[in-house]
Amino acid sequence: MKRRRIGISYKITSGYVILIVCIAISTILLNTQITKLQEERNGIIQYDSGMRTLSNTLERQIIKMESNLNRFLITDNQTYLQNYYEELATWESNYAELTNLVQDYSGNEKLLEPIYSGILNWIDTVGEPLNDAILNNNDEQVAILIDGTQSSNAIMSLQEGFSTFRNSETAAIQDKITELNNKNTNLTFILFFSLFVLAIITIVIFTIISRKISSSIKDVTSAIEDINTNEGHAYTQLVVRTNDEVQDLVQAANELLQTMNARNWFQKNLADIVTAYQGVDTLYELGDNLLNSLTTSTNSVYGAFYIQDPQNKSKFKKVSAFAEGSSNVGREEIISTHGFVGQSIKEKRILTYGTADDHLHYLETAFGNIPISHGMIVPVIFGQEVIAVLELAALKPYSGQQLALIEEIIIHLGVTINSIQGRMEVIRLLNESQAMSEELQVQSEELQTQSEELQMQTEELTTINERLEERTRDAEQKTRDLQKTQTDLKQIALELQQSSNYKSEFLANMSHELRTPLNSILILSEMLAENKAQSLSDDDLEFAKVIHKSGNDLLLLINDILDLSKVEAGKLDLWYSETDLYEVPTHIQNLFAPIANQKGLTLSANVDSALEAVFHTDAKRFYQIINNLLSNALKFTESGSVTVNVTIPELTPSMEKLSQTWIKLSVTDTGIGIPQDKHSIVFESFQQADGATVRKYGGTGLGLSICREVSKLLGGWLTLQSEVGVGSTFTLYLPSLSEGNPMNVSMIEEMVAEKEMVQIEVPASAIHHFQNKRIIIADDDYRNIYALRHALEQKGAHVIEATNGVECLNILQSGEHVDAVLMDIMMPEMDGYETITHIREVLQLHDLPIIALTAKAMKQDRERAFEVGASDYISKPLNLEQLFSLLTVWLTSEANSING
Incomplete structure (x- = not known):
């Protein structure tokens, strides 16, 4: 059983x-x-x-x-x-x-x-x-x-x-x-x-099972180790008495041993045959060595080797034979178009033949003749042409392993035959060349006599050529000097251009690398400070506020550095519009009155009633100068007052030439004052009056430098009057320019900067627009995804995450409903530009709102985002209210049609 x-x-x-x-x-x-x-x-x-x-x-x-x-x-x-x-x-x-x-x-x-x-x-x-x-x-x-x-x-x-x-x-x-x-x-x-x-229970069960399994496997392992120690010379078949997967393992090992035996036989015979015909110089020697080794490996008893006739390629002549007796083995010459051999040459493949009833030939031995009944015809190919034919005969049919050996040998045999024929042709040509050299020697002696006569004429011409060459060298030297000067100038111009490009790219990359982590810090700290879950202690809330304030301070520092770099590179964009001067006091009181009250200072702002209300300038840069001057005045004033006066200055002819309307804005404080010898350096980048100022009041020394450069771009200038211990007065002279500043064309020929995004206030009644909206956040930085996801989920939105452009496309192609996409620009595998282009052109989702997010603050990034199809654009670090405002506009727009 x-x-x-x-x-x-x-x-x-x-x-x-x-x-x-x-x-x-x-x-x-x-x-x-x-x-x-x-x-x-x-x-x-x-x-x-x-x-x-x-x-x-x-x-x-x-x-x-x-x-x-x-x-x-x-x-x-x-x-x-x-x-x-x-x-x-x-x-x-x-x-x-x-x-x-x-x-x-x-x-x-x-x-x-x-x-x-x-x-x-x-x-x-x-x-x-x-x-x-x-x-x-x-x-x-x-x-x-x-x-x-x-x-x-x-x-x-x-x-x-x-x-x-x-x-x-x-x-x-x-x-x-x-x-x-x-x-x-x-x-x-x-x-x-x-x-x-x-x-x-687990230990007991698996101990029982493992003991039953390991006892059988140990027997198989011992047998395999014995095979390994024999170094491949003796492969004994394994025997096992178990009736499970171990039996399958032994059977597979036995099949592997059979394969190894066959492979060893194949490799050994292939090496012996190839070695046998290496280094031969003639086709006859090649044929003898090949037939001797090949008949031994294939158990053949007869063999003949034919080479194509170079004069008549349809004929093949016998150059070697194996076991040739009283009668010749094979014909002396065969035709490529006749018989079974011709068919093999035509098809370029090995043909075998055999008979079981009758014999084809007799093998002559000392004891008698043995009938031969099996054979094969092997064409040798070089390139696309048969250049040799090999015919073998045996007493028994050829095995598949023997046929594979022959097929492997003839792969390289054609190259060997062609190489020997080439060497023989070289030897023949060498002999002919030696005979021709002797004839040329005689002609050379005759030419030598004629050469001596020409030598005299050559010497005379050489003197003339030397004079001409000297003049030519002088002209060439001057030409080389001019070319070197031109090359140096081009190289210097190229280096300057590369330096400018490297600086712009560095600023863009610095903006991205700093703003990306800063974005998460500001968003998450703001959410913590709101404490909607009422889960934070008073200390935790204070920590969150400090983190948020520090993040804002860092953002202001980054913006100052970028603004200064843009000004120095001549790439700050100016947007002239109508500005109401009588709103300046309100702006100052709203923004700086809490700081002044906290320090016990008197803050006042006055605008001359004779001034026209409408003033044409870049309002953003104008208020940037005011904010920097007032921040410095309040920072360096411990007691007393800070006063801002906007009046009409006296105009010089040069000022009237530029504009008929000017203002004089003075910021006067009763602070520490600045020494006279330090008045110039306070306007330099990263400079303050002394080290003690830096330690006591902080700051980077960028504010006044930015104010001075921006005031120049606006067509004005900034002056300073100060006395140590009394206070300082910074005075801004600024023209009203309705069509921009014509005097800054020589300084700035290309304006590159970032337009401010329009802040749209979202009423509380609009919050429901986020309910159940499906929004994709495509960003490779998980900190940004984490912050935005929590902010949007608090509004009731459903967030779908994608760490690169490819994942975003897969989500949209899956047919999942999406209401909007927040697309980061710098991502691996596929960046934001490529992804937006694919969405618009390939997926044909023209109405899907896509808001581009980037930490780079350069104008070309915003313009490129709109070119590839972005619906809107916002820079990092993100302002949550600004982001919610943009999303509300696009989520409630009639153009936001249902997609996929």
Whole structure:
């Protein structure tokens, strides 16, 4: 009876099944307990949140009713009276909802009865009488109710009641939490005990299985090690008595040994045959060596080797034979178009033949003649032509291994034959060349005599040529000097151009590398500072604000460095528009009054009434100069005042030539002052008056340098008057230019900068536009994805992440609905430009809003983004309100059609 086969996989699977069953049982039991604990925890959280929300809402309603009545008395605004009626009409429904919640969970609704009585008491004794007195214009009654302390005491009593209620419920909740913690501890003990038991079971099961498997494999391993030590000379067949996968392993090993035996035979015979005909010089020697080795390897008894006749390529002549006796082996000459040999030459392949009934030839031996019944014809090919034919005969049919050996040999045999023929032709030509050399020797002696006669004439011509060559060398030297000068000038111009390109690229890359991480810092710190989840302590909130402020300071520093570099490179873009000078004081007060108040300084700003309100300049750069000057004045002033005066200066002829309208803006402070010998260096980049200033007040020394350069671009200039210990006055002279500055053409021929994005305020009613919107964030920096995802999810949007352009395209091609795409520009594999182009041209999604995001602050990046099809553009670090504004515009646009 055949023994049933039990495989290794079955044995291992049996162990796993037992283990999985145990784990499944433990998991079901533990999951049941965990689910119960989770449900109880969720119930506590939901009750705590609902209880606090409803009680706070009810408490605020009572306070709002009192506040609305008081505000109505003060302002006589009917809106406050209407608000009182609305709160009066809705507080009982909130109280009922709170009562039901407490009754369903803790049953402590009696704690709410004093609160209810207190609310009714305040309404009956204060709220309604005061309302009636207001409606009846009873000022005396109003005064009594307002001046008294009854309402305040009632409100305070209600607040104490709410606090007592919430504290009581919080204590009850804490008791339940403690109970859940105890249950959780018990569950943890049960979990570890179950894992310990499962570990013991697993060790026992797999120990039994592994011992059964390893005992059989050791026998096979021992046999394979014996084979390896024999170094391939003796391959004994393996025997195994197991009835599983090990038996399959042994059978595969035996097949491998057979293959190795065949490969060794093939390689050994191939090496012997190739070695046999290496280094021969004649075709006859080649034929003899080839037939001797080849007949031995293939068990052939006859052989003949034919070479193509160079004079008549249709004929092949015999050059060698093997075992030739009284009768010749094969014909002396064969024709390529005749018989079976001709067919082999025509088809360029090996043909075999044989007969079982009759013989083709007799092998002559000392004992008699042996009939030969099998043979083959082998054409030797070089290039596309048969150049030799080999015919072999044997007593038995040729095996496939012997045919493969012959096919491998003739692959290179054609090259060898052609090489020997080439060497023989070279020898023949060499002999002919030697005979011709002797004839040339005689002719050379005759020419020698004629050469001596020509030598005399050559010497005379040489003298003339030397003079001409000297003049030519002088002219060539001058030409080379001129060419070298031109080459040096071109090289210098090229280096200058490359230096400018490297600087621009460095600025762009620096902007990207700094703004990319800074983007995440600003967004996440801003979200932390908002503390919407109310989960941060006061210290944590302060830390978040400090991080956000530090990030903004770093952003300002980056912008200053980039602005200064753009000015120096002549690539700062100016946008002239109408500017209202009378808005300058308002701007200064709004932006700098808090700082001045904090330091106890007097801040004032005045505009001469004789000035026209409309002034033409670049408003952004104009206010940038004002902000820098005022920031410096406030920073270096410890006490006293900072004053800004905008007046009309006296015009010189050169000033009138440029513009008829000028302003003189002076910023005067009572600060530390600047020494006279330091007036020039404060306008240089990264310079301040001294090291102590840097240590005490901080700063990079870029602000005044930027102010000076920007004022020049606007057609004006900046002056300084200062005295140590008294204060400083920075004065800006600026013309009104409606069509730009014609004087800066020589300084700036190419303007490259970043246009400011239009800030669109998003009303609170527009937040619902983000609900359930599907937005792709394509960015290779996970910090940016993390920050943007949390910001958008808080608005109700669904975020889809893509770490490069290829992933973004795959998402869109999958047919998944997408409302908008936030596309980073610099990404691996496929950058933002390529991805946007593919979306527009290949996917034909022309209406899908795509907002390009980049940390590079160069104008060409923005222009290129619009060229490839971006809907809008925003630079990093991102302003969340600005981003939400852009998304709101595009998500509510009629052009935003449904795609894929």
